[in-house]
Amino acid sequence: MRVRFAPSPTGALHIGGARTALYNWLMARHAGGTFVLRVEDTDRERSTPENVGQILDALRWLELDFDEGPILQSERAERHAEVLRTLEEGGHTYHSTATAQDVRAYKDRHGAEWGFRGEPEADGAIRLRVPEGATVVHDLIRGDTTFAHEHLDDPVIARADGSVLYNFAVAVDDLDAAITHVVRGEDHLSNTPKQLLVLAALGADQPAYAHLPLLHGPDGKKLSKRHGAASVQELRERGFLPEAVRNYLALLGWGDTDDETIVSTDDLVRRFTVERVSRNPARFDVDKLRWMNGRYLRELGEEELTRRLEAYTGRDGLRPSVVIAQEKIQTLADFWPLAGFLHDGPADDPSARERWLDEEGRAALAEVREALATLDAFDAPSVEAALRGVVERRGVKAKQVFQPVRVAIAGTTVSPGIWESLAVLGRDEALSRIDGALGQAVRIA
Ligand code: GLU
Numbered sequence: 001m002r003v004r005f006a007p008s009p010t011g012a013l014h015i016g017g018a019r020t021a022l023y024n025w026l027m028a029r030h031a032g033g034t035f036v037l038r039v040e041d042t043d044r045e046r047s048t049p050e051n052v053g054q055i056l057d058a059l060r061w062l063e064l065d066f067d068e069g070p071i072l073q074s075e076r077a078e079r080h081a082e083v084l085r086t087l088e089e090g091g092h093t094y095h096s097t098a099t100a101q102d103v104r105a106y107k108d109r110h111g112a113e114w115g116f117r118g119e120p121e122a123d124g125a126i127r128l129r130v131p132e133g134a135t136v137v138h139d140l141i142r143g144d145t146t147f148a149h150e151h152l153d154d155p156v157i158a159r160a161d162g163s164v165l166y167n168f169a170v171a172v173d174d175l176d177a178a179i180t181h182v183v184r185g186e187d188h189l190s191n192t193p194k195q196l197l198v199l200a201a202l203g204a205d206q207p208a209y210a211h212l213p214l215l216h217g218p219d220g221k222k223l224s225k226r227h228g229a230a231s232v233q234e235l236r237e238r239g240f241l242p243e244a245v246r247n248y249l250a251l252l253g254w255g256d257t258d259d260e261t262i263v264s265t266d267d268l269v270r271r272f273t274v275e276r277v278s279r280n281p282a283r284f285d286v287d288k289l290r291w292m293n294g295r296y297l298r299e300l301g302e303e304e305l306t307r308r309l310e311a312y313t314g315r316d317g318l319r320p321s322v323v324i325a326q327e328k329i330q331t332l333a334d335f336w337p338l339a340g341f342l343h344d345g346p347a348d349d350p351s352a353r354e355r356w357l358d359e360e361g362r363a364a365l366a367e368v369r370e371a372l373a374t375l376d377a378f379d380a381p382s383v384e385a386a387l388r389g390v391v392e393r394r395g396v397k398a399k400q401v402f403q404p405v406r407v408a409i410a411g412t413t414v415s416p417g418i419w420e421s422l423a424v425l426g427r428d429e430a431l432s433r434i435d436g437a438l439g440q441a442v443r444i445a
Contacts, residue, residue, distance in 0.1 A: 009051035009054070014232075062242050077164075246265050261295075262296075302326070346408070372431060
């Protein structure tokens with residue numbers, strides 16, 4: 001099996017493109033085949049080196065390694081010209097100056113359903129002669145579709161200057177790379193008969209095709225930033241893990257059962273076949289991905305999660321706060337808003353201060369300070385016992401003690417567990433923050 005991913009580098013790698021890449025990669029790895037990367041960079045204005053770099057970067061981040069390539073389509077112009085000459089010499093093409101308007105006029109005369117046939121001329125663009133008969137597209141997901149040739153226009157395959165057009169280049173590139181399975185988005189379905197006509201004129205066999213249903217947001221609309229993320233780059237910035245993204249994208253349109261959720265990449269490789277891909281449009285739901293990402297995150301273990309969070313935040317020494325925050329985060333991006341106060345000091349949330357550091361709250365806080373100052377050990381169980389002691393002595397609800405403490409050390413009402421947080425801060429820092437909140441000068445305990 002030889003498959004390919006053939007992105008046009010016009011910007012960031014879209015999530016739909018990432019799913020196409022993933023399915024090709026899974027097929028190749030499942031079958032022990034070859035995964036080829038071809039960069040369709042013939043649109044010279046949009047295919048900048050930066051854009052090519054973005055695609056490579058996104059694939060690297062997703063850990064979808066390719067075995068051959070990147071083959072740059074732009075570097076194959078000579079080969080395209082050579083194949084074009086072969087077709088010309090074989091009598092498969094003719095020059096035509098017919099414009100889109102001429103084609104419309106032809107259809108007005110002959111009937112809209114009839115494919116355009118031009119008169120050979122001395123110059124003009126190069127059209128492929130569509131022979132009699134029919135082309136059947138065998139699609140592994142959608143079954144067979146028959147295109148009667150009489151309804152297909154003679155396609156333009158090269159401009160008057162000899163530069164070839166997209167569908168010609170794709171057919172030649174797939175042929176030269178000996179691609180056995182073309183797996184791509186459904187939006188390319190209408191190109192397939194044109195590409196097959198080129199292959200047939202070259203006497204080449206059809207590869208197998210699979211056109212993947214498009215991705216939508218949960219509202220059924222085309223996937224965009226509004227749905228939480230539209231590109232792989234955004235997923236990365238939002239703190240998703242590549243292994244979770246692979247799992248989630250694999251299940252968007254593929255899976256043995258509806259309630260399938262966590263499937264490791266190794267299992268996907270073992271089980272993936274493109275024949276099992278659904279024909280229905282799939283819905284990308286960023287909330288489901290968040291949930292799944294949280295599961296993966298907790299499975300990493302403290303050491304690896306710390307490593308990833310340090311890479312993500314660009315900070316070090318995070319291990320103690322990772323240990324106490326890991327149960328409460330679903331993405332790498334959730335970490336700093338929750339636990340950053342442990343490293344950078346309390347956040348500034350005036351409404352939290354107003355709500356919890358009133359007279360009553362400050363009285364509780366002062367009592368907590370005394371209890372913490374005299375503790376023998378400053379670990380989470382001892383701190384917990386001290387705080388619960390204050391709750392008991394004051395005869396109030398637990399949160400009337402815990403929340404003022406939380407606001408004192410974190411600046412807000414969201415944080416990891418309160419005694420774990422205090423223990424991570426250590427006695428000196430904890431007392432100094434409490435003193436800060438009480439507006440007192442620091443006393444020596
Ligand atoms: N370059 C096309 C795209 O990015 C894909 C073409 C193909 O897979 O045949 O949509």
